[in-house]
Structures are given as structure tokens and as C-alpha cells.
Amino acid sequence: MTFEPLFDAPFAIQIHVAAVVPAALLGAYLLLRPKGTPTHRLLGKIWLVLMVVTALSSFFIHQINMFYGFSPIHLLSIYVLFGCWGAIVNARNHNIEAHKRIVRGLYFGGIVGAGIFTVVPGRIMNKVAFSGGEIAPLVVVAGIAVVLFWQLSKEIWRRRRLS
Template identity: 85%
Template sequence: MTLDPLFDAPFAIQIHVAAVVPAALLGAYLLLRPKGTPRHRLLGKIWLCLMVITALSSFFIHQINLFYGFSPIHLLSVFVLFGCWGAIVNARRHNIAAHKRIVRGLYFGGIVGAGLFTFLPGRIMNKVAFGGDEIAPLVVVAVIAMALLWGVYREMRPRRRLS
């Protein structure tokens, strides 16, 4: 593992990574810890700020140039910005079910899902984590994707009721 590819990357990518890495760690912590506490509310605000910085910084990253410097990943950034706003609005309205759904979507779609693609061959994070190897990241991404799909399947299937 080497951070040299990040140090050589454009400033927008450095900002993006500097925001998304703590957002990934903090988001996992928030999802696992008790909700509604003063700590949860404070760390949640910090997490949302990190997510907004992550989304905004992505608009200055044009590595995949499909349409005037933009790519489908930039649509995700728009969804993240709207999702952050929705998370705030629903938390303030005490619509906890909607808040929870939005935040989980932001985390698993915006961080985990999009993050998996950054480890594909030819991407900067592939060079950081795997030294540019082409096979190892595909195996890691496939295993994580299967684990996520299994988790989604387990959440979506109907539960048996004990009488």
C-alpha cells in the first residue's frame, strides 16, 4: 500500500478522499451505535457535512469524461446532496423511518457502492490499496458485493412470525 498516487492526484481528488474516508468510518460507527443520543446528533451533523464535501468535490473530478467532463457517477453526487437535505428535514420532522432509510441509502449507495468502483483496475484507489494489481481488487470487490447483496436480501425477505 502506498499513498503516492494520492499525493500525485489533482487537489479535488485529495479533498474528495479526505472527506470520504472519515465519512465511511464515522458512518459505520453511527449505524452501529445507539440512535437519538446527543452524540449521535452531533456526529450525524459532522457526517452529513463530510458527505456534502464529498459530493461537491466530485464535481471537480473529471477522470471519466463521458459528457462534457461528467459521468454517471456525478448523478450519484446530485442524489447525495438531495439525500443529505432529506435526512436533515426528516430528522427535524421526527420522521425517523424516512431519515433512517435515506441515511442507509447514502451510506451503502454513496460510500460503499460507489467506493467499490474506486478499487477497479486503472483507478487511483486501486493503485493506493493494491499497487495497480488487476486481479486482487476484482476478487475483493466481488466478495464485498456478494456480502452486500446477501445483506440486502436478508433485510428484504419476509420475516416469519412466531406465534
């Protein structure tokens, strides 16, 4: 694993990664912890700011040039921006089910789903994670994914039992 490809990347990519990595970690924390607390609200606001920075910075990244410098991934950025707005509006209007649905969609679509495509061979994060033929980063990412999905499934089943 080496950070050289990231340090050599354009500034927009560096900003993008600097926002999305803490958003991924904070988002997982928020999904697993109790909801509605003052801490949840504060960290949720920070998470939304990180998501907006991630989405906005993506409009300055043109590595995949399919249509005047843009690609289908930029549609995801538009989805994230509207989703962040929707998460705020629904939380303020106490429509918690819609808020939860939107936030989960933002996390699993905007971070997990998009993140999977960043490790495709030839992409910068693939070079960061897999340069030198090391398997350790893949094992770490897979381990985190398994723990996250296991915790979320436990929470889902717990809520179903309470219903």
C-alpha cells in the same frame, strides 16, 4: 500499498478522499451505535458535512469524461446532496423512518457502492491499494465489510424479534 498516486492526484481528488474516508468510518459507527442520543446527533451532523464535501468535491473530478467532463457517477453526487437535505428535514420533522431509509441509502449507495468502483483497475484508489501486488489491503477491506454487514444483520434481526 502506496499513497503516491493519491499525493500525485489533482487537489479535488485529495479533498474528496479526505472527506469520504472519515465519512465511511463515521457512518459505519453511526449505523451500529444507538440512535437519537446527543452523541448520535452531533456525529450525524459531522457525517452529513463530510458527505456534502464529498459530493461537492466530485464535481471537480473529471477522470471519466463522458459528457462535458461529467459521468454517471456525478448523478450519485446529486443524489447525495438531495439525500443529505432530506435526512436533515426528516430528522427535524421527527420522521425517523424516512430519515433512517435516506441515511442508509446514502451510506450504502454513496459510500459502499461508489467505493467499490474506486478499486477498478486503472483508477487511483486501485493503484493506492494494490500497487506492488499486495493482497493485504483487499483482505482488510473484505474483513471490514464482513464485520459491518454481520453487525447490521444482527441489528436487523434483533429489531424484527422486538416487532
